[in-house]
Amino acid sequence: MDWDKEAKGAVDSIPMPEIMKNMTILYAEKLARKNKKSQVTMDEVVKTRDDYFELFGETLMKRLRENRSKGVSDDDIDPQITLNKGAKLYQFDLCHMRYVGCTRQLIDVVDLAKKINKKMEEWNVTEMIADKFDVPFMPHTLFTVSISSCPNNCTAAEVKDFGIHGIAIPEFSHPEKCTTCGKCEEVCIDEAIRMGKNGPEIIMKHCKQCGACAIECPEGAMTIAKRGYRVMVGGHFGRWHHIGKELFKIGDEEMVMQALQASIDLLREKAGSEEHLYHMVEQYGLEPVYKKLKLSK
Numbered sequence: 001m002d003w004d005k006e007a008k009g010a011v012d013s014i015p016m017p018e019i020m021k022n023m024t025i026l027y028a029e030k031l032a033r034k035n036k037k038s039q040v041t042m043d044e045v046v047k048t049r050d051d052y053f054e055l056f057g058e059t060l061m062k063r064l065r066e067n068r069s070k071g072v073s074d075d076d077i078d079p080q081i082t083l084n085k086g087a088k089l090y091q092f093d094l095c096h097m098r099y100v101g102c103t104r105q106l107i108d109v110v111d112l113a114k115k116i117n118k119k120m121e122e123w124n125v126t127e128m129i130a131d132k133f134d135v136p137f138m139p140h141t142l143f144t145v146s147i148s149s150c151p152n153n154c155t156a157a158e159v160k161d162f163g164i165h166g167i168a169i170p171e172f173s174h175p176e177k178c179t180t181c182g183k184c185e186e187v188c189i190d191e192a193i194r195m196g197k198n199g200p201e202i203i204m205k206h207c208k209q210c211g212a213c214a215i216e217c218p219e220g221a222m223t224i225a226k227r228g229y230r231v232m233v234g235g236h237f238g239r240w241h242h243i244g245k246e247l248f249k250i251g252d253e254e255m256v257m258q259a260l261q262a263s264i265d266l267l268r269e270k271a272g273s274e275e276h277l278y279h280m281v282e283q284y285g286l287e288p289v290y291k292k293l294k295l296s297k
């Protein structure tokens with residue numbers, strides 16, 4: 001599609017991480033098609049900027065703008081690149097909270113990944129995997145760790161060897177403060193909130209534990225009762241898909257580390273050449289991992 005000269009310059013100056021840059025261009029072009037134009041003009045660029053600002057929030061955009069003005073590249077600020085550097089046979093996939101933050105974030109994915117990385121080094125995971133594989137190592141040899149900050153699960157925890165996402169359990173804890181404004185119901189895209197005369201009712205079987213209703217409640221009537229981590233193990237994406245099995249719905253950091261250690265131990269003790277965690281979970285189920293979790297309590 002054609003671009004007006006001024007519009008082209010302006011879209012490039014919207015502060016965006018490099019990986020999102022092309023998305024703003026495509027979005028502006030889509031808006032032009034919607035406006036029945038054959039050329040992208042400033043109208044579409046301004047709307048693109050406003051829509052992305054609304055999505056990311058002014059604080060995040062300010063941070064991006066500052067980085068850009070300092071000439072800092074994505075590589076310099078993206079902790080995932082640093083974590084995955086070097087000769088290792090495991091890899092992290094962290095959601096975007098890691099470098100731009102996110103309006104939905106519940107846990108600090110970078111902090112957790114750093115702690116996991118330290119443990120993986122201590123446990124000699126790279127060496128263990130290397131000794132298991134009797135063929136030259138390829139990208140599919142890697143043990144994958146996925147960490148998303150919220151149940152939107154942008155890094156698809158279910159298809160990684162070890163998948164984690166943050167969760168927050170909401171509670172209508174202060175009914176006396178509730179003005180029945182309906183904001184909590186409005187922001188719940190899972191229709192897990194039903195407004196009644198005296199305030200909201202949370203339908204737990206529909207709740208994805210994203211915490212949005214509590215975060216958005218202007219009165220503090222809805223709060224987060226508990227925050228933690230959901231863990232899935234044994235996922236795999238490729239020729240054979242395997243959806244990771246849920247180990248627990250909510251746990252603390254210590255439980256995450258215990259679960260990881262138990263999963264690594266299962267691989268170390270039982271895996272044959274070229275076998276991944278999903279082979280182990282298929283063969284032995286989650287019992288060996290559960291057993292170690294209980295033992296360490």
Ligand code: SF4
Pocket residue numbers: 095096097102103104105106148149150151152153154155
């Ligand atoms: S997983 Fe949640 S916090 Fe992370 S980028 Fe996606 S929406 Fe944002």
Ligand code: SF4
Pocket residue numbers: 177178179180181182183184185199200216217218219220221222
């Ligand atoms: S957002 Fe808060 S104040 Fe408004 S209805 Fe929900 S709980 Fe009540």
Ligand code: SF4
Pocket residue numbers: 168169170187188189190191192193202203206207208209210211212213214
């Ligand atoms: S935590 Fe999320 S899914 Fe659950 S009720 Fe609140 S907004 Fe809905």
